[in-house]
Amino acid sequence: xxxxxxxxxxxxxxxxxxxxxxxxxxxxxxxxxxxxxxxxxxxxxxxxxxxxxxxxxxxxxxxxxxxxxxxxxxxxxxxxxxxxxxxxxxxxxxxxxxxxxxxxxxxxxxxxxxxxxxxxxxxxxxxxxxxxxxxxxxxxxxxxxxxxxxxxxxxxxxxxxxxxxxxxxxxxxxxxxxxxxxxxxxxxxxxxxxxxxxxx
Numbered sequence: 001x002x003x004x005x006x007x008x009x010x011x012x013x014x015x016x017x018x019x020x021x022x023x024x025x026x027x028x029x030x031x032x033x034x035x036x037x038x039x040x041x042x043x044x045x046x047x048x049x050x051x052x053x054x055x056x057x058x059x060x061x062x063x064x065x066x067x068x069x070x071x072x073x074x075x076x077x078x079x080x081x082x083x084x085x086x087x088x089x090x091x092x093x094x095x096x097x098x099x100x101x102x103x104x105x106x107x108x109x110x111x112x113x114x115x116x117x118x119x120x121x122x123x124x125x126x127x128x129x130x131x132x133x134x135x136x137x138x139x140x141x142x143x144x145x146x147x148x149x150x151x152x153x154x155x156x157x158x159x160x161x162x163x164x165x166x167x168x169x170x171x172x173x174x175x176x177x178x179x180x181x182x183x184x185x186x187x188x189x190x191x192x193x194x195x196x197x198x199x200x
Contacts, residue, residue, distance in 0.1 A: 008140050008141075008142060008150075008154065008178050008180070009136070009140075009141045009142065010142045010178065010179060010180055011120070011141060011142065011143050011144070012144060013144050016046065016047070016050075016120070016143070016144065017050065019120050019133040019134070020047055020050045020051060020054065020120070020133075021054060022133050023047075023051065023118055023120070023131050023132075023133055024050075024051055024054035024055050026131050027051070027055055027089070027118075027131060028055060030131075032087065032089070032116060033055075033087060034055075034057060034058075034087045034088060034089035034116070035058050035059065035086040035087045035088070036057075036058065036059040036060065036061065036081070036083065036086055036087075036088055036089070037051055037052050037057045037059070037060045037061075037088075037089045037091060038060075038061055038062075038063050038088060038089065038090045038091065038103070038107070039060065039061070039062045039063070039091050039092075040062075040063055040064075040090065040091065040092040040100060040103060041062045041063065041064050042145055042146075043092055043093030043094065043143060043145065043146075044090075044091040044092035044093055044119075045062050046144075046145065047091050047092075047093060047118075047120060048060055048062075048091040051089075051091060051118070057089075061081055063103055081110075082110075083107055083110040083111070083112040084110065084111050084112070085111065085112065085113045086112050086113055087112065087113050087114050087116075088107055088112045088114065088115045088116070089115075089116050089117075089118055090103065090104060090107070090115060090116070090117045090118065091117075091118045091119070092117075092118075092119050093119065093120050093121070093141070093143060094119055094120065094121045094122065094123065094141060095117060095119035095121070095122040095123075095126065095127065095128070095129040095132065100117075101127075104117070116130040116131070117129040117130050117131070118130065118131040118132070119131075119132050119133075120132070120133050120134065121133065121134050121135070121136050121141060122135055122136075123135075123136055123137070124136070124137055140153065140154075142180065148186055151174070151180070151182055151186055151187070151190060152190045152193070154174065154178065154180075155170070155187070155190050155191070162191075163191070167184045167187045167188055167191070168184065170187050170191075171184055171187060174187075
């Protein structure tokens with residue numbers, strides 16, 4: 001069994017809101033008033049949108065940090081945003097991505113007054129954001145926006161065992177081992193995908 005080798009944390013929409021409210025309180029207590037919130041897509045966008053509501057943010061944009069990493073010439077100027085002398089808050093779900101450094105580098109070149117970073121989680125041993133809700137050891141965090149993809153990874157990591165089970169039994173095992181409720185059709189489609197890949 002491979003399950004014990006992987007550590008998962010499920011963040012549903014309720015927990016996401018709860019953690020984001022904690023972060024909003026930290027921002028208010030720090031007296032930092034961002035002029036613009038930058039949500040790193042796709043994980044940071046939902047958090048940034050909630051924060052914009054909780055702290056009465058003035059403006060919000062989304063930025064594809066992966067695109068910045070792959071295409072070095074892409075910059076924030078391509079979305080016609082002016083950061084000159086503005087206070088910026090960069091938001092992501094987990095603060096452990098090299099692509100985030102690239103995004104911050106581009107923003108700094110536009111001469112903002114200050115840039116601060118925020119994440120729901122940051123992984124021990126990586127760069128610590130200015131604001132975070134929880135510090136974690138390395139684990140797979142299952143967010144609402146990558147739920148199905150995460151389930152695919154869990155099933156794939158345990159495929160040798162799960163392929164001998166029916167869908168109902170896999171559903172039960174996912175609940176028992178990870179406290180994750182999965183619709184049976186998601187499991188069926190995932191198993192079908194792996195079967196097709198094996199055939200090809």
